[in-house]
Amino acid sequence: MTNENARTSSHFQINELLVFEEGSPGRRAFDLPALDIPAIPVTEIVSPGLLRDDVAGMPELGEVDVVRHFTRLSTWNYHIDLGLYPLGSCTMKYNPKINELVARLDGFSMAHPYMPAELTQGALEVQKMLETCLAEISGMDAVTLQPAAGAHGELTGILMIRAYHESKGRSRRIVLIPDSAHGTNPASVTISGYEVQNIPSTPGGTVDIDRLRAIVNDDVAAIMVTNPNTLGIFESDIAEVCEIMHSRGALVYMDGANLNAMMGITRPGDFGIDVLHINLHKTFTTPHGGGGPGSGPVAVKKILEPFLPIPVVSLKSGGSYVFDHDRPQTIGRMKAFNGQFGMHVRALCYILANGPDGLKEVSEMAVLNANYIRAKLSDAYELPYDAPTLHEVVFSDKLQAHFGVHVGDIGKRLMDYGFHPPTVSFPLIVPGAIMIEPTETESRQELDAFIKAMLAIAKEAESNPELVKTAPHTTRISRVNEAAAARRPILRWTPELGESLS
Amino acid sequence: MLEAIGIESVEHLFAGIPEPLRLRRLLDIPRALTEPELMRFFRGAAARNATDYASFLGAGVYRHHIPVIIDALISRSEFYTAYTPYQAEIAQGTLQAIFEFQTYMTQLTGLDVANASLYDGSTGLGEAVLMAHRITKRSRFLIAKSVHPEYRTVIVTYARNLGIEIQLIDYTENGQVDIAAVGKAMDHTIAAVVVQSPNFFGTIEDNSEIAAIAHRSGALSIVNVCEAMSLGILKPPQGADIISGEGQSLGVPMSFGGPHVGFLATREEFVRQLPGRLVGMGEDQHGRRAFVLTLSTREQHIRREKATSNICTNQSLCALICAIYLATVGPKGLRETAEQNIQKTHYAVQQIRARTRHSILFSGPRFNEFVVQMKDDYASRAQRFMRNRIIPGLHIAKFYPELGNSLLVCVTETTSRDQIDAFVKGLE
Numbered sequence: 001m002t003n004e005n006a007r008t009s010s011h012f013q014i015n016e017l018l019v020f021e022e023g024s025p026g027r028r029a030f031d032l033p034a035l036d037i038p039a040i041p042v043t044e045i046v047s048p049g050l051l052r053d054d055v056a057g058m059p060e061l062g063e064v065d066v067v068r069h070f071t072r073l074s075t076w077n078y079h080i081d082l083g084l085y086p087l088g089s090c091t092m093k094y095n096p097k098i099n100e101l102v103a104r105l106d107g108f109s110m111a112h113p114y115m116p117a118e119l120t121q122g123a124l125e126v127q128k129m130l131e132t133c134l135a136e137i138s139g140m141d142a143v144t145l146q147p148a149a150g151a152h153g154e155l156t157g158i159l160m161i162r163a164y165h166e167s168k169g170r171s172r173r174i175v176l177i178p179d180s181a182h183g184t185n186p187a188s189v190t191i192s193g194y195e196v197q198n199i200p201s202t203p204g205g206t207v208d209i210d211r212l213r214a215i216v217n218d219d220v221a222a223i224m225v226t227n228p229n230t231l232g233i234f235e236s237d238i239a240e241v242c243e244i245m246h247s248r249g250a251l252v253y254m255d256g257a258n259l260n261a262m263m264g265i266t267r268p269g270d271f272g273i274d275v276l277h278i279n280l281h282k283t284f285t286t287p288h289g290g291g292g293p294g295s296g297p298v299a300v301k302k303i304l305e306p307f308l309p310i311p312v313v314s315l316k317s318g319g320s321y322v323f324d325h326d327r328p329q330t331i332g333r334m335k336a337f338n339g340q341f342g343m344h345v346r347a348l349c350y351i352l353a354n355g356p357d358g359l360k361e362v363s364e365m366a367v368l369n370a371n372y373i374r375a376k377l378s379d380a381y382e383l384p385y386d387a388p389t390l391h392e393v394v395f396s397d398k399l400q401a402h403f404g405v406h407v408g409d410i411g412k413r414l415m416d417y418g419f420h421p422p423t424v425s426f427p428l429i430v431p432g433a434i435m436i437e438p439t440e441t442e443s444r445q446e447l448d449a450f451i452k453a454m455l456a457i458a459k460e461a462e463s464n465p466e467l468v469k470t471a472p473h474t475t476r477i478s479r480v481n482e483a484a485a486a487r488r489p490i491l492r493w494t495p496e497l498g499e500s501l502s
Numbered sequence: 503m504l505e506a507i508g509i510e511s512v513e514h515l516f517a518g519i520p521e522p523l524r525l526r527r528l529l530d531i532p533r534a535l536t537e538p539e540l541m542r543f544f545r546g547a548a549a550r551n552a553t554d555y556a557s558f559l560g561a562g563v564y565r566h567h568i569p570v571i572i573d574a575l576i577s578r579s580e581f582y583t584a585y586t587p588y589q590a591e592i593a594q595g596t597l598q599a600i601f602e603f604q605t606y607m608t609q610l611t612g613l614d615v616a617n618a619s620l621y622d623g624s625t626g627l628g629e630a631v632l633m634a635h636r637i638t639k640r641s642r643f644l645i646a647k648s649v650h651p652e653y654r655t656v657i658v659t660y661a662r663n664l665g666i667e668i669q670l671i672d673y674t675e676n677g678q679v680d681i682a683a684v685g686k687a688m689d690h691t692i693a694a695v696v697v698q699s700p701n702f703f704g705t706i707e708d709n710s711e712i713a714a715i716a717h718r719s720g721a722l723s724i725v726n727v728c729e730a731m732s733l734g735i736l737k738p739p740q741g742a743d744i745i746s747g748e749g750q751s752l753g754v755p756m757s758f759g760g761p762h763v764g765f766l767a768t769r770e771e772f773v774r775q776l777p778g779r780l781v782g783m784g785e786d787q788h789g790r791r792a793f794v795l796t797l798s799t800r801e802q803h804i805r806r807e808k809a810t811s812n813i814c815t816n817q818s819l820c821a822l823i824c825a826i827y828l829a830t831v832g833p834k835g836l837r838e839t840a841e842q843n844i845q846k847t848h849y850a851v852q853q854i855r856a857r858t859r860h861s862i863l864f865s866g867p868r869f870n871e872f873v874v875q876m877k878d879d880y881a882s883r884a885q886r887f888m889r890n891r892i893i894p895g896l897h898i899a900k901f902y903p904e905l906g907n908s909l910l911v912c913v914t915e916t917t918s919r920d921q922i923d924a925f926v927k928g929l930e
Contacts, residue, residue, distance in 0.1 A: 019602050019829050030569055030835040035842055036919040037849040042735070042841050045848045046867045050706055052737045054833035057609045066829045067571055070822075073599055074580035078592035081579035095583050098540055103757075104573070107548025112559045113759030114896050115552065116888070122550030123758045133531045148621035148760070151802070151814040162663060187802035187812035191632070193663030196807040234518045264529050265516055271523045289819030290596035291586035291618070291779065293761035309659070332659035336562055336624035336652040337759025349544065355534025367515045368503060375507045388518040415592055420585075426803075444503060470787075475591040477786040480794040485784030489773065489796055491615045492605040493783075 007449060008418040008474055016072040020493045023059035029066050057495065076476050077290070078420050084446050086373075088392045088423040088435025089182070089230060091260050091282035096353065099285060099346035108345055113337040117322045123341065124321035127313045130348040131297075134278055137351075137359065138256070139269025140299035144308045145339040150257060152334060153277025153296030154188035154224075159331045160275060160300065160307040161222045161251050162192055167307075167329060170249065172221035178207055180230045180427045182255060194221060201429055205231045205385040207241055216248045226255040227268070230427040230435070232370065232389035234261075242272025251275065256299075259283045260439065261367055261391035264360030268299075275300045280340075284347035295343035309334045365440035366391040369447060373436055376451045380458035384430050391439075397432035405461040405468045407432045412479065413460065413471035417453035551758075556921040558895040560871045560912025561702070562623065562650050562728045563759065564751045566839070567916055569830045572753050572823055582819055587781075590794040596818060597793035600781045603821040606828045607765045610730065611745040612738040616767035618779035619821040620813065623748025624653040626764030627726045628660035629777045629811060630746040631696065633768075634722045635666060636775050636810065640693035642667045646679045648701035650728055651901040657696075671695075677705035677864025677873075685715050694722040699739055700732055702901075703910065704847075704871025705864050713741025730765075730824075731914075732869045734840035744768045753827030754820050763820035774800060777811030842915035843870035850913045850922045858929040863908065870914055873898070874929070876907045887928050894925060 043051065061069070078085070085092035103109065111123050131143040147153035158175065165172050174197050175189045186196040199215060202208045207225065223245055227235045235241065242252045254268050254276035260283045268276050280286045280295035288294075300308065310330045311323035323338065354362060367390045374383070374393040381395035397407040411421025411434075423435035438447060460468050472478065490497065504510065516524070535543060557565065576582060580595060587593030587600075600618045607616035620626040631643060643661075645654060647670045658668065669687055672680045679697050688695075695716045699707035713723035725739035727747035739745055750762040768776060774797065782796030802809040831839060847870045851862050854874060863873040876883070880897060887894045895911035902908070913922060 016598075018598065018605075019825070020605060023832075028832060028835065029571070029830045030832065032567075032835065032838050032842060032915065035845055037846060037922075039845055040848070042844055045844055046706070046736075050708070050736055050867060052735065054837055055609050055734065058606070058828065058833040058836070060832045060834065061829055063571060063830070066826065067575065069829065070575045070581075070599070070826055071578065073595040074575075074578045075595065076593075076598075077580040077584045077587075077595035078589070079580045080583040085585065087585060090585060092585055098537060100577065100582075102540065102544035102548075105544060105548035106553045107551035108544075109755040109757050110553055110565075111551045111758040112557060112563055112565070112756050112893075114559050114561055114563070115555075115557070115893060119552035119555065119893070120550075120758065122547035125550065126547055136530050139525075148625060149813075149815045151812045152621060152625070155812055159659065159663070183801075183803040183806045183809070184812050184814050186807035187805070187809040190807045190809075191660070191664070191812055193665075236518060236520055239520070239523060262519075265525060266519050266523050267525055270525065287582045287819070288585045289582050289817075290584045290593075290599075290822065291818035292815040293621075293817045293820060294815045295761075332662070333652060333655040334625070334659060335622060335656060335760070336650065339759070340761040341758040342755070342761050345544070349540060352532055352535045352543065353537075353540055356528040356531055358534050359529060359531075364512045364515070368507075368512055371507045371509075371515055372503045388515075390515070390518070411589070412591070415589070420592065421589055472591050476594055477591055477790055477792045478788055480590045480784050480786050480792045482784070482794055482796070485782045485794050485796045486799075489780070490783040491601075491773070491780055491796075492608045493601070 006417045008416065013075055013476055014072045016069060018493050019069055020057060020059055021498060022069065023061040023065060025060055027060045027062045027065065029061055029063040083418060084438065084442055084450050085420045086422045086436045086438050086450065088437040089257055090423065091437060091439055093285060093439035094441035095285050095287040096350060099349045102349050103342045103345040121321055124313055126345055126348055128315065128321055130344050131313065133351045134297055134299055137263055138276060138278065138299045139267025141302045142305045142308060143297050143299045145297045145344055146309045146334050147277065147296040147298055148335055148340055149292065149294035150277055150279045150296040151184040151188060153298045154184055155191060156298045156309060156334050157253050157275040157277055158188055158192040158194065160304050161253065163307040163331050164304055165221055172219055174220045176215065176220060176223040178225065180429050181224060181226055182257065185224045185255060204387055205233050206235050207237065209237050209240055212241060213244050216244055216250060218248060220248065220250045222251040222253050224253040224255060226257060228258045228261050228390045231385050231394050232392040233385065233387045234390055238271050257282060258391060261363055263363045264356060265363050269301065275304055280343050280347040285350045286343040286346040293340050293343060295340040307331050311338060362440045369438040369440060369442055372447060373438055373451060377454055380455050381434065392435060392437035394430055395434040396430050397434060400458065400461040401432060403461050403465040405465045407434050409468045409471060410434065410457055413457045413468045414453060415472040416474045419450055419453060555891045555893050556924065557893040558911045558925060559893055561896045561910055562748065563756050564729060564731065564912065565756065565914050565916050566731060566751050568753050568755065571830060572826050575826055576819055576823055581822060587795060590792060594793060597781050599822050599825055600818060601783060601793050603825045604781060606825060607767050610733040610738065611767040613745055613767040614770040615773050616765055617776050618781055619816040620764035620766055620778050621817060622760060622762045622764045623728055624656040626746040626766050627653050628656045630724050630744045630766060631657050631661060633744060633775050633777060634694035634724060637772055638693040638722060640691055641665050642692050644669050644671050644684060644687050644692055644695045646671050646697040648673045648679065648703055649696060649698040649726055650702050653726060676866040677703045678707055678866045679712060681711055684712055688715050688719050690719050692719060692721040694724045696724045698726040698728060700729055700869040700871065703864055703873050704868045705866040706736060706869060709742055710740040729869060731840050731843060734836035736869065749824045752824040754823050761817060761820055763817040763824060775810060778813050779816050839915050846917055847872065847913040853922065853926045854929060857926055860929055871910060871912045874909045874911055875905060880907050890924065890928060892925055892928055894928065
C-alpha cells in the first residue's frame with residue numbers, strides 16, 4: 001500500500017474510548033480546599049427545587065486517566081509542528097512558541113475585562129499598539145480588534161458600510177460578490193440584511209471590469225473583493241474597481257484572508273479599499289487551535305471610523321489608555337468585552353519579532369515557495385488559469401479525472417505520504433480545484449518532499465488509480481461514510497448509545 | 503528556486519502588481535526584536551496589569567481555579583497547531599474531543615444536541631435569537647432587562663437590519679423576570695422570550711412558567727447561561743428550547759475578555775437550524791467508529807448566502823479546555839465547586855447585611871453574584887478600596903441607572919474568607 005516515496009512509517013497509536021465510557025465511581029483528579037467559612041446546608045440557601053443531582057453521565061477519572069485520554073486523542077491529529085500543511089487560503093504557517101509564552105503571562109491571562117483602566121494599562125497598550133501596526137501594514141486609518149474571527153470581521157465591516165450609507169440617507173440593497181469568493185462573504189452579507197449579487201470572473205480569473213461598470217448603480221452598497229483573489233492572482237485592475245465603486249457612492253470591502261502575500265509590498269488602503277478584515281490566525285501566526293479561536297480585526301478608512309464597534313481603545317491626553325464607549329454613530333457591539341485578547345498578544349509578538357524587513361521577507365518567501373511548487377507541478381497537474389500567482393496556486397484534477405481520480409482522492413493519498421491535503425474543491429469556479437498555499441515557513445527540503453509526493457500521486461493516478469481512489473491506507477481510520485453520518489446524525493454520547501454499541 | 507521558477511529575482515514574482523500600487527518604503531512599524539527583547543517587552547506590559555488585587559468582579563467573566571493539567575494538555579501542538587478537522591482521517595483527536603464537548607454540554611443543559619461551540623456567550627445568544635427567528639418565522643422578541651447588558655447590545659447589533667424588534671421585560675423586586683409582564687406582552691407574533699439564569703444580578707430564574715407562557719403562543723424559550731459553573735448544582739433552565747451560554751468558567755482563562763467559548767444547545771427537532779459546526783459519530787469504510795464534521799449543508803461553505811449563519815469557525819481549543827476541565831473535576835468536583843460558590847456568596851451577603859448599612863438588592867435565590875446598593879458616595883469609597891488592593895465589583899450605574907449607586911459583586915470558590923472580610927470592612 002505504501003511505497004518507497006512515502007516518508008511515513010508505522011508507529012503504534014493507542015485506542016481510546018470516549019471519556020464517557022471510561023472511569024469508575026470514586027476516581028478523582030481534583031480536590032477543592034476545605035471551605036474556610038462556616039458551612040450551612042446548601043438547601044437552606046437555595047431551595048431544593050432549584051438544585052439538581054450530580055450531572056448524569058459525567059465520568060469520574062483520576063488525573064493520569066485524564067492526561068492519558070487527551071494525550072492519546074492528540075496523537076490522532078496531524079498538525080503544523082509535524083509537517084507541511086498546504087491548505088490554500090488558510091495560511092497554515094508555523095506558530096512561534098514565544099507567542100504562547102507571552103500570552104500566558106499572568107498579567108494578561110488573569111486580567112478581568114472590567115478591571116479599572118488604570119489597572120490594565122498593559123493590556124490596553126498591547127491592543128493599541130497592535131491596532132497601530134495593523135493600520136500601517138494595511139494602509140488604513142483605524143482598526144477595531146473586536147471581531148472574534150474572519151467571518152465575524154466581515155459582518156462587522158458590512159454593518160459599518162450599511163451604517164455609513166444610512167448616515168448619508170441612502171437605502172441601498174445590494175452587495176456585489178465575485179464568484180471566486182469565500183462562502184462566508186455572501187453569508188455575512190445576508191445577515192447584514194443586504195442582498196447578494198454574484199459577478200462572474202473573467203476567463204483570466206479576475207473581476208470583470210466592464211461587467212462591473214455596467215452593473216453598479218445607486219442600489220449597490222459595496223463590492224466584496226478578495227485580493228490577491230482565491231486563485232492567488234493579484235487583481236491588477238483593483239484601483240479601477242475602487243474608482244468605479246466610489247464614483248457611484250459605493251464602497252469596497254476587502255477580504256483580507258490573503259494578506260500574507262503583500263505585507264510591505266502593497267497596501268489595500270493605498271489601492272482604494274475602504275474596509276478590510278485581517279485574520280490574525282492566518283498572517284499573524286496565532287494558532288488555529290483545531291478550529292478556533294480565531295481573531296478578525298477590521299481596518300477602515302477615516303470615513304468609516306465613526307461607525308466602529310464600541311468600545312474603542314483611545315489614548316487620553318495624559319498618556320493613559322481607556323475604553324471609549326461614547327461613540328454616537330457606532331454600529332454597536334459585535335461581542336461582549338473587546339475581542340480575543342489572547343490572540344492580540346500573540347499577533348503583536350509576531351509583528352514585533354519580524355519588524356518591517358521581516359514582514360516583507362515573509363511575504364516574499366511565501367510567494368517564492370508557492371511559485372516554486374507551481375513550477376514543479378505544472379507538468380503533472382492542470383493549471384486552469386495561467387496568470388502569475390502570488391502566495392498560493394490553484395491546480396485542477398482534470399488530468400487525473402481522466403483516470404477516475406478526483407481531487408478528494410489526491411488529497412487523501414497525500415496523507416499516506418505524510419502530508420495534510422491542500423484545500424480541495426475551492427474556489428468553486430475551478431472544477432476539481434487543488435489549492436496549495438505552502439507559506440513562507442517551509443524549507444526547500446520540505447517543499448521538495450511534498451512535490452515528490454504530488455508527482456508520485458500523479459503517476460499512481462495513471463498506473464494504479466484504485467490505490468489513489470481508496471486512499472488513505474496508512475491512517476488510523478479510513479474514509480468516513482459522511483452521507484450515513486449525516487442521514488442519522490449521532491451528535492452526543494448517551495448510555496443507551498453505549499449499550500447499542502457494545 | 504528562482505532558477506526552477508525561471509526568474510532572476512524575487513522582485514519578478516510581484517510583476518503582477520501594478521507599479522503605482524507598490525509600496526516603495528519600509529513599513530513604519532517597530533524594528534524587529536530578538537527573543538530576549540520580546541520577553542522583556544511583554545513582561546513589562548503584563549506587569550502594567552494588576553495581578554495582586556482581591557477582585558470581586560464577575561459580570562460574565564469569572565475567576566475559578568484552573569487545574570494545571572489543562573494547560574499541559576492544550577499546549578500539545580497536536581491540538582493547538584491543527585486546523586479545523588475537515589480531513590477526518592487525520593483529525594480524529596480534535597473531532598472526538600469536540601464530540602465529548604458536545605456531549606458534556608447536553609449533560610449540563612439537559613437538552614438533546616449542542617454544537618461544537620461558538621465565539622463566546624454574547625455572539626452565541628445573538629445566534630440563538632437569529633435561530634428562533636428562522637424557526638418561528640416571527641420577528642418580535644421579549645428580552646429580559648436582566649440579561650447581560652453587553653449581550654443585549656450584541657443582539658441589537660445582530661438583529662438591527664433583519665427587521666427584528668425587541669421589547670425589554672423588567673425585573674421585579676426579587677430580581678427575577680416580571681412574569682406578569684411576559685404574559686401581558688406575549689402574543690402570536692412573538693418569536694421567543696430570552697432570559698438569563700443566573701441573571702446579570704446573580705439571581706436564579708425559574709424558567710418553567712416563562713417557557714409555558716411562550717409555548718402557549720407558539721413562541722420559543724431561550725435561556726442564556728453566562729456562568730456555566732452554576733449548571734454543576736442548579737437544575738438546568740426548565741422548558742427552554744434553546745440554551746445558549748458562556749463556558750469560560752470551565753477552565754478558560756479570563757484573558758481580558760477573550761478568547762472564551764460559547765455553547766448552544768437545543769432540542770433534536772431544531773438541529774438543522776443550529777448555526778456553527780457539529781461533529782457526528784459514524785463509521786469508516788471498515789466499520790470502525792469514527793468522528794466527522796456533519797450536517798454541513800447548513801453551513802456557509804456549502805449554502806453561501808442561504809446558510810444558517812455566516813460562522814465559519816468555532817472555538818475548538820477553548821471547547822477542548824471545557825472538556826478537559828469537566829473530565830478533571832468530574833461530577834463530584836463540579837458540584838462541590840459550584841456549592842462553594844453558593845456558600846461563600848451567601849456568607850458575603852450575610853456579612854454585609856450584618857455589618858454594614860448598605861442594602862443587598864433583590865430577594866431571589868443567588869448563585870455567586872449579588873447587588874449591593876450603597877448609601878453613600880461611591881467615588882471616595884472606591885479610592886479606599888483601590889488603596890487596599892481590592893477591586894470591589896462592577897459599578898453598574900451605567901447599565902442600570904435606576905439602581906443608583908450599586909455594585910455587582912462576585913464571590914467564587916477562589917475568594918478567601920479573609921478577602922471577603924476585608925471587602926466587608928471596606929463597606930462599613
